Amino acid sequence: MASYTVTTEEDNISTLTMLGPNKEQPAFAAPGFCSSNSWGTAHDVGAGAGIAAQELAKRFNHIIVSDPNEGYVGIASERLGQFGFCKSKFAFLQEGAEESSVPSHQVDLLTICEAFHWTDVSKAMDSYARQLKPGGTLSINFYGMPQLINNESAQRVWGEMIEIWAQKLHNAGGILSRGVEHMSAGLDSVPIPDQDFEAGSKRITVDTGCKMKTLNSALSMAPKQVGQGEVMELIEDDKEWRSMRDVQWLKGFFATLLPRVGEEEIQDLWSALESFADGQNVEISWPLEQILSTKRWVGAVATYVVSLRCKNDEELMMLVLSEVSKDSGSRSRTAKDLIRRDYAPSISSTTASGRRDLTISRIRTTLLADPKPS
Incomplete structure (x- = not known):
């Protein structure tokens, strides 16, 4: 899971940065995006083990940590207790993104990291807007499947493996099928309602040497929801999201994907990938997207x-x-x-x-x- 941190400029929430897999330093920054200028409350939605919450706790007075999975809520609570933060700094909620118990207009920054695709996106956006204070910041972050660059043959085989997994996920139906459709479309499938958010929301794509790809060309993608007045921003040639990995690392990563595809089911593909890697490390890159939006003020x-x-x-x-x-x-x-x-x-x-x-x-x-x- 990625980690996202917030930094200050003249005591304003003006720069949001993202830490990627295996990163210790910010991979990119989106300067000048000003929110409610308050460091009161942040909500980490779909928090998993609380990696983003850990970073947010260094700056915000109060952190809401929510996840629909009881196991993850327990893990996050245990993890965050190990970093010396005051226990009262956190509130832990086992609940989905779509129907949060957080009161209206309580949150200065709401972030959902690498989890938007598991939600009913429209209902979740309505919930985010309700929770945010006017002028508060919404940050949605997503990086897709790692891709092998500078080795077309290896990437072709790796892509076939991802397609097999995506088909299996889609066949499971329900939330898993919907998740595949949103992952394939990326954050373009997230609507930003203009009745809730200011004009000029940013959709940021980071050029990491690869682009977000459809997980399986035979499957449908969620429709694009990019609205007029939204700002499309490209951060070019960010090599910080690249690394050199061997085939054993790829096997370990692939084994974490659910539902699992056993190594024996695709042994021929693994053999081909090993052949194309020729005993050398391959360069991988993570396609990366972010949405930044400001809750609308009702000034009239x-x-x-x-x-x-x-x-x-x-x-x-x-x-x-x-x-x-x-x-x-x-x-x-x-x-x-x-x-x-x-x-x-x-x-x-x-x-x-x-x-x-x-x-x-x-x-x-x-x-x-x-x-x-x-």
């Missing part, structure tokens, strides 16, 4: 909502909707749904007499207290 309501006089919550939502409509154009038809999504849970948990004041207070403090940063 800033000085208006605080003085609302509403008889009930439905009237409040209609008034907020009318104000948002003036500011957000085509997004106005979804504004009411967004308000319900973000505030309905807290409304339903209070007494009838307290609902209006609670709702106004939450909108004021989480969305509208500060002007949008310049």
Whole structure:
């Protein structure tokens, strides 16, 4: 799994860097991407063993570590306890990305590293947007299967092995089949809803000497979801994601892929790969992509909502909707749904007499207290 760290520039979250497999130093940086400028709370979604959380904990005050797998949550908790961090710094949640229990507008940075393809992507994006504070940063990171470069014959055989594994994964159905389709399309299959995120989201591709490839040409890919106004950025000729490996290392890597393809099932291919490697190490490279996006501010309501006089919550939502409509154009038809999504849970948990004041207070403090940063 990759590790992602955040560094500062004049106390702003302005540079996100990624550490790749076997890396001890940042492999690339995306400078100038400014978020809410707060080091309060980060959420590592699909955290696995907590590798990204370990890096985030060096900077953020509080880290939410979540994964749907109970085993991984336990491993992350044990691992992170070994690095001298205060136990209260972390909250561990066994839950999926799509329906998080994290309250609305609580997170300054939400990152999902090498796990987006296992989610229902649209539902997960809705959950990320709900959790992020306005101005907060969403960072989605993905590197595909390693590829063998500067040895076309060896890469052709390696590609056949990956296709066999991908077919087996697809045949398993359900979440595994969906995962293959998203892995093949890469992060282009992730939609960035403009009602939730600012224009100018970055889709970053790192030229590591290879490109993201379809895992199996016979299988379908998830459709591309790249929107207008998104910035396509290429970081050229990054050799830090390359390394020299022998065939034994490739066998070890291949054995980690689930569902497993036994070495005996593809012995002829391994023999061919060994022949093309000719006893030498082969150069491998990891195709790499990242999405960086900023949670939208709802600025038009800033000085208006605080003085609302509403008889009930439905009237409040209609008034907020009318104000948002003036500011957000085509997004106005979804504004009411967004308000319900973000505030309905807290409304339903209070007494009838307290609902209006609670709702106004939450909108004021989480969305509208500060002007949008310049």
